[in-house]
Amino acid sequence: MTRPADPPIGGSDGEQKKLKLLAVTACPTGIAHTYMAAEKLSQAAESLGVDMKVETQGSIGAENVLTDNDVRDADGIIIAADKDVDRSRFAGKRVLSVGVSEGISHPERLIEQVQSAPVHGGGGGGGSAETASGGGGGGKERSLAYKALMNGVSYMIPFVVVGGLLIAISLALGGDATSKGYVIPEGTFWAHVNAIGVIGFTLMVPILSGYIAYAIGDRPALVPGMIGGWIANTGELYDSKAGAGFIGAIVTGFLAGYLVLWIKKIKVPKFAQPIMPIIVIPIVATTALGLFFIYVIGKPISWIFEHLTDWLSGMTGTSAILLGAILGLMIAFDMGGPVNKTAFLFGTGLIATGNQTVMGMCAAAIPVMPLGQGLATLIRRRLYSEQERETGMAALFMGLFGISEGAIPFAAARPAQVIPANMLGGAVAGAVAGMASVKDAVPHGGPIVAVLGAVGGVPMFFIAIAIGTVVTALTTVTLVDISERKRRGAPVVDVPGGPEPVLAGVGAGAVGSGVSGSGVSGSGASTAPQKAAAAPAPVAAAPVAAASPADDDEVLSGYLTERTVKVRLDSADKDSAIREMANLLAATGKVNDVEELVQTALRREAQGTTGLGEEIAIPHAKTDAVTSPVVGFARSAEGIEWGALDGTKAKLIFMISVPEAAAGDEHLRILALLSRKLMDTGFRERLEAAPDEAAILEVLREVQ
Secondary structure (H helix, E strand, O other), X not given: OOOOOOOOOOEEOOEEOOOEEEEEEEOOOOOHHHHHHHHHHHHHHHHOOOEEEEXXXXXOEEEOOOOHHHHHHOOEEEEEEOOOOOOHHHOOOEEEEEOHHHHHHOHHHHHHHHHHOOEOOOOOOOOOHHHHHOOOOOOOOOOHHHHHHHXXXXXXXXXXXXXXXXXXXXXXXXXXXXXXXXXXXXXXXXXXXXHHHHHHHHHHHHHHHHHHHHHHHOHHHHHHHHHHHHHHOOHHHHOOOOOOHHHHHHHHHHHHHHHHHHHHOOOOOHHHHHHHHHHHHHHHHHHHHHHHHHHHHHHHHHHHHHHHHHHHHOOOOOOHHHHHHHHHHXXXXXXXXXXXXXXXXXXXXXXXXXXXXXXXXXXXHOOHHHHHHHHHHHXXXXXXXXXXXXXXXXXXXXXXXXOHHHHHHHHHHOHHHHHHHHHHHHHHHHHHHHHOOOEEOOOOOOHHHHHOOOEEOHHHHHHHHHHHHHHHHHHHHHHHHHHHHHHHHOOOOOOOOOOOOOOOOOOOOOOOOOOOOOOOOOOOOOOOOOOOOOOOOOOOOOOOOOOOHHHHOOHHHHOOOHHHEEOOOOOOOHHHHHHHHHHHHHXXXXXXXXXXXXXXXXXHHHHOOOEEEOOEEOOEEEOOOEOOOEEEEEEEEEEXXXXXXXXXXXXXXXXXXXXOOOOOOHHHHHHHHHXXXXXXXXXXXHHHHOOOHHHHHHHHOOOO
C-alpha cells in the first residue's frame, strides 16, 4: 500500500495499469556483464507482464538512453551497477540500487523489490546514504568511501601525468644543475613549459579532494572539496612551510562530502530549497571546512613540521645508515606533504654548510616511489588495470627526473599497500646511500642529478636507487596480491567476471575503457568512453557448405566462419581448451603466434574468469599474435570448469581475439551482442542441438 505522496505503482483511479519500470546496468569492465544483466531484466519483465526499458552503460557508451519522458512515466528504476550511476534524473522516483550480478541472477526479485523501494531524494553522484546502502536489494556494492576515493583518483590522474611529464621534459631539455637546485633559466621556452606543468601539479591536490567530495555529496560538495584541497596544500595559510599534500586532500574531500550530506538533511522552508544546492550549501560548507582546516587541522601540521626539523637536527651526528633510513621513510611517506618536505628541506639546508651527504640520502630516496610503482605494474600486470599500467609508465619517466609525485595515484588508490611499500623502499635507498657516503650538491633527486654531474659516489647512488626500487615494487605487488586474494575470498561485486583493481571506472561519470592490455575487457578510469581507431574491415571468409558465400560474412561481421567452429572440444580443462581454441583460430591463417595468443588469453583469465555462468565462457585476448579480428566457437559435451560463480561448467565457448591495432568498437559490439543473445534460453538450446558446423553457423546468424 502506497502513501498518497508516493509515486503510483501500477495504476491510479481504480484502473489497473501495466507496471512501467526503467533499469540501468553498468560495470567497471563495461562489456559482458552489463549486457547480460540488461537482457535478463528485459526477459524477466516480459515474462511478468511489465514494461521495461534498460539503459546500458558499456564500453561503447550509453545505449538505449532513458529520456525525461521515460523517467516521468516510470513507476520505478532498477540500477544494477558496480560503478556509480548518476541518479539525479530519478528524483521523486522509487530507486533500487544493487550490484550488476543481482541483475543477472535475480531479475524477478528486483522487479518485485523496486515496487517498495524508497523514493530517491534527488542526489546525483551515487554517494547519498540511500544509494550507498541500496534500496533494499540483495546486491553488493563497493563501499561509498572506496568509490569516493577512486573517483577522486580517477580525475586526479590526468593532472599528475600531464603536469609531471611537462616538468620532466622541461627539466631534461632546458634545465641546469646549480647550487640552488635544478633550475631552468627564466623567460625561456622551457621555463614556460615547466610553469604549465607546475599548474597541473598545483591543481592535482584540489582535484583529488573535490571529486572525492563530489562522489559523496554530489555537486554541492564539489566547490568545498576543491577549495578545501587547495587550503590543505597551501601551508602558508596555517603557518606551515609545507602543505598537507595528497593526504590532506583525502581528508578534506571526505570532510566536505559528509559535511554536505549532513547539511542536506536539515529541513528548510520550501522557498529556500531551490537555492540550497547552488548557494547556501556550497558557501556554508566551504567556509566551515576552510576555517576548520586552518585553525584546527593546520596547527598540528605546522607543529609537526617544526618539531621534525628539530629532531632531525639532533640526529646529524648519529649513524649515517640510521639517518639515511629515517630520511628515506620520511621522503616516501607523503610525497610532497609536511613529512616529505621536512626531510627534503633539512637536506637542502645542510648543502650550504658543506654537508652534502644528507642530501645524497634524500636524493637516492626521492625517485624510489615512482620507479617502484612503475616497476610493479610491469612485473605483475594482472594486478593492475590498463589505466594503472599507463600511469605506471608515466611514473617511471617521472622517477628518472626525481618527481616523486608520480607515485601519488597509486598511494591514493591503495594507501594501505602502497605507502608502506614506498617507505620500505625509500628507507633502504636512503640507508644504502648513507652507508656509502653518497653526496648530492644540488637540492634535487633522481638519476638525472647524477647524469648531470651533481652527485658524488655515482655507482653507489644508482645501486641505492635500484635496490630501493626493487624493494618497493616487490613489496607493493605482494601486499596488493594479498589484498586482492582476501577481497576475492569475500563476496565481491564484479561477478561473474571477477574484479580488476581500478583507479578509475569508479566514481561519478567514469566509464571503463573496455580494452585492457591483456584482454578485451579491461577496467579503466577515463571519464568518458574511450574510442580508438575503428577495427579493420573483416577478411572475407571461406564459403560454408550450407550457406551462400554472401551469407557467410554476416556471421559476427565475418569474424566467425565454419573453419573456426568445432562441434566437440577434446579438452577437459580450461587451459587445454584455450590452447585448443587458439589452434582452431590458427586454421584461418590470421594467427602468427599461437603460443603468444594462448598466453595472452591465460593472462586475461588470471585477472578474472571469463566464465559468465549459464554454461557459457568467452575467453578473449588483445594481442598482435593475430593479424586481424577472429572469433571461434566450440562445444564441450561434458562441460569444462571455468570458475563461473553460478557453479556451471562451460559448454558453449567462444574465443575472441583482436590485434593491438584493432582497438576500435567492432569487437566490443560483437561481445555485447553475444552477451545479450546468450541470455536467450532458446538460442542456447538451438546452439547445443545443432548437429554440425554448418548448422551451428546458421544458429549464430541470429546474433545481430
